[in-house]
Amino acid sequence: MKRRTRVLALFLGIIAMVATLGACSSATNTDQCAWVVGDGQDGGDRNLHRVVYPGQAANEGVNEDVWFVPCSYRNFIVTPRTDVGDRHDAVLIRTKSPDGQTPGTPLKVWLSAYWTPNQDRAAMEDFLALCRKYTCYTQSADEAGSANYSTPGWNSMLRENFSFPIDRIGLVAGTEFDDSLWRNPSKEQTDKLANRMSELFAEEVRRTTGSNKDLFCGSGNSAWPDPTKPGEGEFKCTQVRFAIDRIEPDDPKLVEQTNQANVTDQRRQDAEKLYGPTWAPYWLGVQDACRDKPNCTIVVSPNGSLPVPVR
Numbered sequence: 001m002k003r004r005t006r007v008l009a010l011f012l013g014i015i016a017m018v019a020t021l022g023a024c025s026s027a028t029n030t031d032q033c034a035w036v037v038g039d040g041q042d043g044g045d046r047n048l049h050r051v052v053y054p055g056q057a058a059n060e061g062v063n064e065d066v067w068f069v070p071c072s073y074r075n076f077i078v079t080p081r082t083d084v085g086d087r088h089d090a091v092l093i094r095t096k097s098p099d100g101q102t103p104g105t106p107l108k109v110w111l112s113a114y115w116t117p118n119q120d121r122a123a124m125e126d127f128l129a130l131c132r133k134y135t136c137y138t139q140s141a142d143e144a145g146s147a148n149y150s151t152p153g154w155n156s157m158l159r160e161n162f163s164f165p166i167d168r169i170g171l172v173a174g175t176e177f178d179d180s181l182w183r184n185p186s187k188e189q190t191d192k193l194a195n196r197m198s199e200l201f202a203e204e205v206r207r208t209t210g211s212n213k214d215l216f217c218g219s220g221n222s223a224w225p226d227p228t229k230p231g232e233g234e235f236k237c238t239q240v241r242f243a244i245d246r247i248e249p250d251d252p253k254l255v256e257q258t259n260q261a262n263v264t265d266q267r268r269q270d271a272e273k274l275y276g277p278t279w280a281p282y283w284l285g286v287q288d289a290c291r292d293k294p295n296c297t298i299v300v301s302p303n304g305s306l307p308v309p310v311r
Helices: 002-021 121-134 153-173 187-209 250-287
Strands: 034-036 048-052 065-071 074-078 092-096 103-117 214-218 242-250 299-301 308-310
Touching: 002 034, 048 121, 048 214, 065 121, 074 153, 092 153, 103 121, 103 187, 121 153, 153 187, 187 214, 187 242
Parallel strands: none
Antiparallel strands: 034 048, 034 065, 074 103, 092 103, 103 214, 103 242, 299 308
């Protein structure tokens, strides 16, 4: 009887050890989320089993995988610089024309969008379906939590689901502004353009993802009611925030003309400080007459007196 009891105890111990080896715990960092999904092995499913929020333990079991994604502050940067950013061709917009009939001026816009995944449970389910398409997740918690998380799948997801909606909303938002947007840009105007793009983005990105939920929220002010208890209550999802970094005409000749006009305007302002608004045009004309002429002499005859050479 004792021998049989010892054998039974050993057998149960082996079963417990196998069960322990078949399940492990992977904790998310404070800046990442995870999905626990079936791995499809041994006749199992490949469905979503659990959503894991920042700082929580995944506790995957037998025939389960854990897929990690960032849940922190993210961005999508459109910039001509090739050493940074997600896209290197400008967003093209067109201003409204003065007569309202002819096309406005085509412009290049360089911008940044600031976002974070929507952590709402239903939104995370839809985000999983989108992520599967591109394999945007990683099974490494360390990689998904990095500040520069950019696997090929993640980048592909952003390019398709951010670039196209941004192009479409740019075409709409640009026509609400006249040419002062680029001739005399002000922070007030660029902020208005950025805010208008924020308003239009959510609807356009839903067309791309096919989800009726906002999968992308604004970073910084999207959060749970109690940030220390993610997953409890209703997740507040704000608009993805945009910032305009630079605006310039698409036509290089317009860029050159604008630069020359800015130089001319600055010369006029400098001359008025020295000579006053009345005499500034005269002395600018004197300078222009002798430009690129090393032996130029200007003869001035004020009030009919003797000519005075000016070199």
